Amino acid sequence: MKTALVTGSSGFIGYFVADTLLQQGWRVIGVDSMSDYYDVTLKQSRLNLLQAHKAFTNVRGHVEEEGLLTKLFAEHMPEIVIHLAAQAGVRYSLENPMSYFQTNLGGTLQLLEAARAHPPKHMLMASSSSAYGANTQMPYHENMQADHQMSLYAATKKSSENIAHSYAHLFALPITMFRFFTVYGPWGRPDMAPHKFTSAILEGRPIDVYNHGQMRRDFTYVTDLVQAIMLLIDAVPDCLTGQGQHEGDSLSPVAPYRVVNIGNSETVPLLDFIKAIEQATGIEATKNMMPMQPGDVPATWADASLLKSLTGYVPRTTVRDGVGQFVAWYRDYYKI
Known part of the structure; x- marks a missing residue:
């Protein structure tokens, strides 16, 4: 049985990655700190589903903990590593910047040191579309210059890319960095827009719409991403x-x-995404138009031609279908 190590395995994307690997016959070592950045009961619910698989091993710990990952690499010798653990959120980086340095940079360094000692066949590591920063030319292509990040979160992600490249060069470690674009879907984090909008609309509260609605995002459904x-x-x-x-x-x-x-x-206008939530819930939102938030960018749009060339990947889920599935999950999970 092939072995994969997945960090952030009880997180939103990590849960789907770990579950898919298990369904495909992998043995999965999942590492998660179960931090209280958002509702831990949601993380625990994801973890409970993973622990139903006999081939899943749960390790509770912080990726930045000295020696933890090196010990796990030595014990389990994973063929692949998928690194998803991170302190997420652009706005929270203004409130608690140290957590971003500790987890996003310290955790990445611990992972790379573990791989240096016990090299896997391939390391796949999460970055973010926010690494493109102040670029205005779209769609974003991987070979674009990306030197002007707009938030501390984005800066730690781009720094992680640079650190990973140096280790790949120095120690011949095969590494693929992903730049994710606005991932959404069932089991999504409560601090993300789909969750916040759906919660407010169903409870009759107004929603905050930043940049007066003049935002565009490349929304990516979670199972397509996985x-x-x-x-x-x-x-x-x-x-x-x-x-x-x-x-x-x-x-x-x-x-x-x-x-x-x-x-x-x-690239989809934010107001169109909100309209899809309104259609799925059957309720029109009361919109509180707000200015642009510090560290945010007005638009994102992926050029995914390299991904298609490498894998043949073509996304399958429209925003309308993806939002419908998210709202259906939300109603079921929260018993609404």
Whole structure:
């Protein structure tokens, strides 16, 4: 049985990744701190579902803890590692910046040191579309310059990319970095817009709409994103031979390392996304128009042509269908 180590396994995306690996016959070592950044009962509910699988091993701990990951690598020798643990949220980085340095940078360094001692076949690590920062040319392509991040969260994600590249070069560690674009779906975090909007609409509260609604996002349904990750497991970067290199590839010339966008390749107005929630709930939202928030960007849009070249991946879920599935889950989970 092949072994995968997944950090952040009780998180939103981590849960779906771990569950999909288990369904495909992998043994999964899941690492999660169960932090109280948001409702821990939601994390526990995801974890309960994973623990129903005999091939799942739960490890509670912080990825930045000295030696924890090195010990797990030595004990389980995972063939692949999917690193999703992070302190999330743009706005929270204004309130608690130290947590971003500790988890996003410290945790990444601990992971890379563990891989240096016990190299896996492939490491797949989460970054973010926020790494593109102040870029206004769209859609975003992996080979664009990305030097002007707009939030501390984004800066830690881009810094993690740089650190990972140096380890890939120095120690020949094959690494693929994902830049995720506005992931949503069932089991999503309460601090994310779909959850906040749906909760407020169903409870008759107004919703805060930033930048007076003049926002656009490349909304990516969670199971589409996870399918892309599964396909990328076998797309191992190799800079020495150039094997598998594609047109427009972000493959490093000096390291087995590449960056890959995972998005829906479509930019959707925020007001259209809200309209989809209104249609799914059958309730019109009361909108509280707000100015742009510090650290936010007005639009995101992924060029996912590299992902398609590498894997053949094509997203399958429309915003209307994805929002409908999220609202159905929300009603069922919260008994509404």
